[in-house]
Amino acid sequence: MSANLPSRRRRRDDKRSPRSFSFLPWLDVLAISSWGVLFLKYWMTGKLYLLIHPNYMGLTIVAGVGLLVIAAIKVLVLLNARRRSVPLDPGSQHLTLFPPGWGNMLLLVTAVLGLVVEPRAFASQAAIHRGITDSLVSTRIQHQSFTASTRPEDRTLIDWIRTLNVYPEPDAYTDQKVKVQGFVVHAPELPKNYILISRFIITCCAADVYPVGLPVKLAQSRDAYKPDSWLEIQGHMQTENLAGRRQLTIQSTSLQPIPEPKNPYDY
Amino acid sequence: MNQFNNAFTLFLSLLVEAVPFLLLGVLFSGLLLFFVDERKLIAVMPKNALLGALLGSLIGFLFPVCECGNVPVARRLLMQGAPAPVAIGFLLAAPTVNPIVLWSTWVAFRDQPEIVFLRFGLSLAIATIIGWVFSAQADLRSILQPGVACVIPTAKPVSRQGAEQPISPLLQSGTFLLGQSGRPLRMDASELQADLLEDTIASKPLPDRLNLLLENTIQELRELGGVLVLGSAIAAVLQVFVPRDWILSLGQGPVTSVLAMMTLAAVVSICSTVDSFFALSFAATFTSGSLLAFLVFGPMIDLKGIGLLLSIFKGRAIVYLFLLAAQLTFLSTLFINLHVS
Incomplete structure (x- = not known):
């Protein structure tokens, strides 16, 4: 040839x-x-x-x-x-x-x-760069595997986000119990006594991970909880006016440090 | 430093996800190149231009090649007497319309199945239309490189296999071809040799063919793997280091996003087997139409491909191909941006 x-x-x-x-x-x-x-x-x-x-x-x-x-x-x-x-x-x-x-x-x-060079899981900085939301990214089709029958305190962070996507009115969840795990993000737009508890969702590879998160109201300043540290948070839901809009917020009663999971992403 | 680490993780993850598909594509195209005789395929192609273009576009299902492998195959198809619509349909569609690429696109865009179907449909439609348009060119030789043009109507495979293709009575013997352009084309010795050489591939003993397969696999891994590494690096850097506001403002406009992704597709030249993973890294910030534009246009025309296309076509024909493909991609994906998604 x-x-x-x-x-x-x-x-x-x-x-x-x-x-x-x-x-x-x-x-x-x-x-x-x-x-x-x-x-x-x-x-x-x-x-x-x-x-x-x-x-x-x-x-x-x-x-x-x-x-x-x-x-x-x-x-x-x-x-x-x-x-x-x-x-x-x-x-x-x-x-x-x-x-x-x-x-x-x-x-x-x-x-x-x-x-x-060891690859490292994405952390809070990447989350802020990509923009954390309490909704699934607009260009994405929602997951079909969502089940509505879960007890509130059994929902993972991702389950909460999916539930919220189906029915976005925050008042509907007031006083429901919460127990979720995720990593801490200090979102610049939130007041000093709030953190975002976040997870990355992955569908194919790290190229498409995107962060989701919910605001958590703390009893003290967020400086006690370092960005990227992993927490298990318990509390109940309420609606707060944050960054100019009404948002579903976790009123925390207990924040337990946990080790970073082997598989930090969720699906 | 953290930024760098993110970019590196992203880069590795693209490669880890893409290399298996690259390997699969390379192995498959190698197997079929060395073990399937495309002459038999040409013989059953319909004479109708539109139908020929459509079927040509679907040959990719038999030859799952990516956009580096398709040019040599299209070239062989032309040289063995395939009608222009068949060859051009194949050239443009084969890198996309084949099972491996569909699978990898599905893996990447599991959440947005419409991307997979639209990629397939648009590529098929655009390739068929362009193949059909090119059927208006009665004498293809004037837009081909002389090296290809002078062997196009060759009687050689026919006389050897005693077969099915129409033979121009002028061309059965002799060393000079008088083209319709009035320019005599000489069949020189090196070209004849090349064709003899090519003919022998299918008839070589099995160990030799396996050896060829190994060499072919290694060479494609080396070349396409190199391009994949560069492409993944570009995707990672763009995603991590370019300010998000900037990307969002570009990526959310229905027109700007399509134009940006088409430009990116042409520049990045990433192999079609794995380009969906590249596109995926833009899925959160770019419109669906623009992702499609990337996935449809990239496999047809890109910088790397132009070099390859020059081995078949003269510059003028490549400009036509480029303009037609770009327009059709732009219009169809813009329509999707404005009216569908």
Whole structure:
């Protein structure tokens, strides 16, 4: 195929040029296996929970194994001298986008970075940046798995948000009992004795996490509760006028610090 | 520092979610490229231009290629005598209208199934229309690169396989083709060799084909993986470092959002198998129409793709393709923004 391309666009690493004796094939092996290792490491250490929805973890794990298998086969082929005379470079079906070695290096460097730098769950700063609401984001269809029969004190934070989306009048929930877990956000628009108790919702991967939260009225200044610390809050619901609108607010009776869950997101 | 960490986590999560689909797409397209003979496909294509364009657009279901794999296949289709509407329909639709891309779009937009269906429908419609428009060009050779043009009516596969395709009586033998442009085109030795080489792929022994599959897989992973890394980095940086007000004001306007996402699609050049994850990172701030514009327009035309398209078409034809695809995408997604969502 490449022979009838005009020469100015011919692949830069043309057939049987430096590839058959250079280190580039080994760079291929390294780059591909590094991604396999990265995926399996995230799986083993539970970090996958921070990155993607549990439904798709299987895909990542299988892909990790698949990448390692491809790398292993390539090693076998490279070691097997008879196989080295590849009769036709299938690469000639594509034009290369990068100079030789660059695509590999990009992949390798990224995977090594991923192995070295730990991914971290999003925290309050990201929540403020993305804008916490007590409603599901307008561009999203609401979840169908909502059940109305739950007792108020059994609702998670997300259940509350979903309930509120179905019936947004805050007065309807006055004096209902609350027991929710989440992380603390010091929202700048709220008075000093309020925090937001928040969770991130994930549908696919960290690219689409979005924060939801409810305001919590405290007996004292919020400085006692650091941003990003995790709390279990008990209390009851009431309506408050905050930041210029009526909002469902938790009147707290107990705030219990809890450790950050292994899986900080909700679904 | 915290910002950087967020961007990095986002970047990794895009990659962790996207690489499995990339791998799947690469393996599938490789398997089919080396084990399916597209000549048989061409033989059953209808002669009617509109129908041909529609069926051509649906070939993607048999060849689940993303937008790097589709150009070589479209090129082979043309060279083996596929009618222009079939080849162009395939070229524009195959990167989107195929099972792997539908699946990955579904994974990303589970919450908004209308995005999945509209992406599929709009891509199919736009590709069919453009393929149909191109059927008005009677002599395709004047808009093709000489290297492709001179082998288009080639009698070679027919004479070898004794087969089903119409043969122009002028072209069965000889080394010179007198095109309708009045310009003689020479079939030079290198092109003949290339075609001989190509012919042998399907008839190679299995170990060789498996070896080719391995090489192809590794090369595509390297190339497309590289682009994916760059694209994910861009998405992460845009999402974390660009002020939210700024993005919201751009992303909520029905016209500006579509234009912004189309520009982004053309620039980022991310592979269609995984571009839905990229788009997903804008789902909260951009209109549905603009997300669709990204998902429909990106696989058809982008910066990376233009380089590839130049291996088939002359610049003029690419400008036509670009303008038609851009207009149709813009109008249809604007309509969705204004009247549907």
